[in-house]
Amino acid sequence: MHTALNTIRTTPILSVKTESPTVKTYTLKDKLCAKAKPGQFLMLWIPGVDEIPLSVMDAENDRVSVSVKAVGDATRHLHSMKPGETVGVRGPFGNCFTEASGKILMVGGGTGTAPLLFLARRLAAKAQRLSFVVGAKTKTELLFLNELNAVCTEQSVITTTEDGTYGLQCLVTEPLGKLLAETRFDMVYACGPELMVSKIFNLTEQHGIPFEASLERLMRCGIGLCGSCVIGKYRVCRDGPVFNAAQLSEVKSELGISKLGFDGARIPV
Amino acid sequence: MSHNLLSTSLAGLKLRNPTALASGIMGYTAESLQRVVDGGAGAVVTKSVGAAPRMGYANPTIVQANCGLVNAMGLPNPGIDEFVEEIAHAKTILQAPLIVSVFGYSAEEYAVVAKKAAAAGADALELNVSCPHVKQTGSEIGQNPRILAEVVAKVKEAVQVPVIVKLSPNVTDIAETAKTAVKAGADALTAINTVKAMAIDVDTALPVLSNTRGGLSGPAIKPIALRCVYDLYEAVETPIIGCGGITTWQDTVEFLLAGATAVQVGTAVALENPNVFHAINRGVTAYLKKKGYGSVKEIIGIAHRT
Ligand SMILES: Cc1cc2nc3c(=O)[nH]c(=O)nc-3n(C[C@H](O)[C@H](O)[C@H](O)COP(=O)(O)OP(=O)(O)OC[C@H]3O[C@@H](n4cnc5c(N)ncnc54)[C@H](O)[C@@H]3O)c2cc1C
Ligand SMILES: Cc1cc2nc3c(=O)[nH]c(=O)nc-3n(C[C@H](O)[C@H](O)[C@H](O)COP(=O)(O)O)c2cc1C
Ligand code: FES
Numbered sequence: 001m002h003t004a005l006n007t008i009r010t011t012p013i014l015s016v017k018t019e020s021p022t023v024k025t026y027t028l029k030d031k032l033c034a035k036a037k038p039g040q041f042l043m044l045w046i047p048g049v050d051e052i053p054l055s056v057m058d059a060e061n062d063r064v065s066v067s068v069k070a071v072g073d074a075t076r077h078l079h080s081m082k083p084g085e086t087v088g089v090r091g092p093f094g095n096c097f098t099e100a101s102g103k104i105l106m107v108g109g110g111t112g113t114a115p116l117l118f119l120a121r122r123l124a125a126k127a128q129r130l131s132f133v134v135g136a137k138t139k140t141e142l143l144f145l146n147e148l149n150a151v152c153t154e155q156s157v158i159t160t161t162e163d164g165t166y167g168l169q170c171l172v173t174e175p176l177g178k179l180l181a182e183t184r185f186d187m188v189y190a191c192g193p194e195l196m197v198s199k200i201f202n203l204t205e206q207h208g209i210p211f212e213a214s215l216e217r218l219m220r221c222g223i224g225l226c227g228s229c230v231i232g233k234y235r236v237c238r239d240g241p242v243f244n245a246a247q248l249s250e251v252k253s254e255l256g257i258s259k260l261g262f263d264g265a266r267i268p269v
Numbered sequence: 270m271s272h273n274l275l276s277t278s279l280a281g282l283k284l285r286n287p288t289a290l291a292s293g294i295m296g297y298t299a300e301s302l303q304r305v306v307d308g309g310a311g312a313v314v315t316k317s318v319g320a321a322p323r324m325g326y327a328n329p330t331i332v333q334a335n336c337g338l339v340n341a342m343g344l345p346n347p348g349i350d351e352f353v354e355e356i357a358h359a360k361t362i363l364q365a366p367l368i369v370s371v372f373g374y375s376a377e378e379y380a381v382v383a384k385k386a387a388a389a390g391a392d393a394l395e396l397n398v399s400c401p402h403v404k405q406t407g408s409e410i411g412q413n414p415r416i417l418a419e420v421v422a423k424v425k426e427a428v429q430v431p432v433i434v435k436l437s438p439n440v441t442d443i444a445e446t447a448k449t450a451v452k453a454g455a456d457a458l459t460a461i462n463t464v465k466a467m468a469i470d471v472d473t474a475l476p477v478l479s480n481t482r483g484g485l486s487g488p489a490i491k492p493i494a495l496r497c498v499y500d501l502y503e504a505v506e507t508p509i510i511g512c513g514g515i516t517t518w519q520d521t522v523e524f525l526l527a528g529a530t531a532v533q534v535g536t537a538v539a540l541e542n543p544n545v546f547h548a549i550n551r552g553v554t555a556y557l558k559k560k561g562y563g564s565v566k567e568i569i570g571i572a573h574r575t
Pocket of ligand 3: 219220223225226227229235236238
């Protein structure tokens with residue numbers, strides 16, 4: 001690990017964009033994080049409040065963006081911050097998605113769509129086919145529809161809502177059985193709630209299709225030291241957050257089942 | 270063959286090599302500890318565990334400094350009643366000695382936790398009387414000779430396994446603390462825990478760590494730790510485990526020459542990776558061969574001038 005990456009850099013928020021009633025995208029100036037690859041994350045310091053891991057949603061020209069859902073103290077505080085206010089960043093950390101070619105399927109749930117949008121933008125030019133299934137509880141929480149339609153061509157974006165207010169009324173995993181049976185994909189990528197990830201992993205395993213997923217665990221150090229983020233023998237912050245099918249098989253007894261809590265005890269996911 | 274050169278023993282523990290994982294690093298689960306043993310560690314020390322669960326401090330809990338890290342995790346741990354299961358599981362898979370680090374807020378509490386850890390299968394215990402950033406435990410215990418002696422004596426009474434006492438550098442004379450621990454029954458000493466430190470962000474004019482104060486680890490503290498080990502070697506007969514900033518085989522050899530029987534590696538697991546132990550062991554082996562030594566035990570303390 002390069003210590004420069006881990007050194008905290010304070011930087012002003014350049015812009016804030018509202019994506020949904022609960023999600024906002026923050027763009028910051030940071031040369032190092034601007035070099036992040038899809039799948040990598042950064043540690044965002046909200047001065048005096050907390051420091052939290054966030055996946056990079058976009059990165060170019062000295063700028064990096066993250067999309068944040070307000071779920072608790074830190075994220076709600078961040079949602080009250082405006083352009084010009086100061087935050088700190090360190091990173092980018094972790095590994096990245098392998099950039100596959102051929103026929104590609106991405107499945108995003110909630111803010112898990114953010115790193116996949118970043119990946120889709122990078123892969124669109126060379127992919128033979130790029131399909132995206134994106135899901136949310138309700139229409140207003142569907143993220144990045146315009147962006148995804150622009151990157152993937154409209155026909156290849158499938159939307160699902162649990163309450164049926166937009167697209168198909170079902171879970172995001174529902175359309176996959178048919179999709180995977182119809183088309184021989186070269187790679188499936190997923191990011192979102194862990195039960196979703198674990199379901200998709202099982203499906204791709206049945207079809208024998210390469211699979212990569214980005215996982216979340218409690219993170220403190222972000223650099224592979226403290227052990228808070230382990231799943232099996234892996235540290236999600238350092239060996240992940242992206243894991244392939246072979247690695248996910250090794251951690252099946254924990255995937256979608258258990259994680260370490262703030263006190264290091266094993267708790268349900 | 271190289272294993273013979275490196276194999277050693279420490280307070281009755283047989284080690285395939287003189288390297289161990291330091292407490293608080295990848296130390297919560299059996300699989301995580303196994304990963305470090307696969308990376309070459311001769312022994313592993315768990316995260317410090319207490320009588321009750323602790324959530325630890327809010328983030329930021331670590332901050333990068335020049336040549337080191339300042340951390341104040343706040344001893345997050347599941348409590349011994351939960352952790353005994355992890356200890357038992359670890360014992361079934363680990364091919365190296367399992368040392369459980371314990372802390373408490375009183376001598377009785379140290380003894381209770383130690384007893385449960387030993388009963389669950391710990392091969393040895395390390396008493397954390399040196400954490401610099403949690404009140405009423407850690408270094409607040411280690412700095413008070415009367416309480417320190419009581420803690421060590423009570424734990425010794427409670428368990429049969431070797432008891433290692435981990436010392437703080439944040440004292441006037443570490444040799445005096447060591448003598449107190451040894452007199453009370455310590456079977457080995459680890460030197461050192463982190464050095465009291467902090468970091469302030471100039472832009473926001475705020476301390477970075479949520480706990481404000483923390484402890485410095487990594488290459489920055491290596492010379493401090495080395496001096497501590499050198500002094501301890503002259504002050505006590507008890508085996509010493511050197512710890513602080515060790516990253517390379519050269520660092521390791523330096524500590525052995527200063528008088529350490531073994532070393533612990535913490536921060537370097539992140540600066541490098543869990544295979545850092547293999548790299549160290551390869552280097553130490555090559556050094557011993559080049560210098561014509563038959564065992565790593567032959568170089569312990571030879572830097573001391575008589
Ligand atoms: C690699 C990674 C990438 C992530 N990317 C995004 C993203 O792009 N957008 C987004 O909105 N969220 C993302 N998260 C989740 C985000 O970090 C948490 O929502 C945030 O930390 C919650 O903090 P809080 O104080 O608002 O909520 P709290 O009330 O403190 O916690 C709510 C829940 O968030 C989780 N959480 C809290 N603290 C941490 C922590 N330090 N590390 C990990 N999880 C934590 C826990 O599950 C907790 O139960 C990511 C997490 C990880 C590990
Ligand atoms: C993140 C972190 C957590 C630590 N937690 C503990 C702990 O729980 N108990 C303990 O005795 N020492 C703890 N330490 C101290 C280390 O075990 C070690 O003594 C110190 O870091 C110096 O060694 P190093 O420079 O190789 O890291 C911790 C250190 C770090 C960096
Ligand atoms: S967050 Fe500390 S090891 Fe991953």
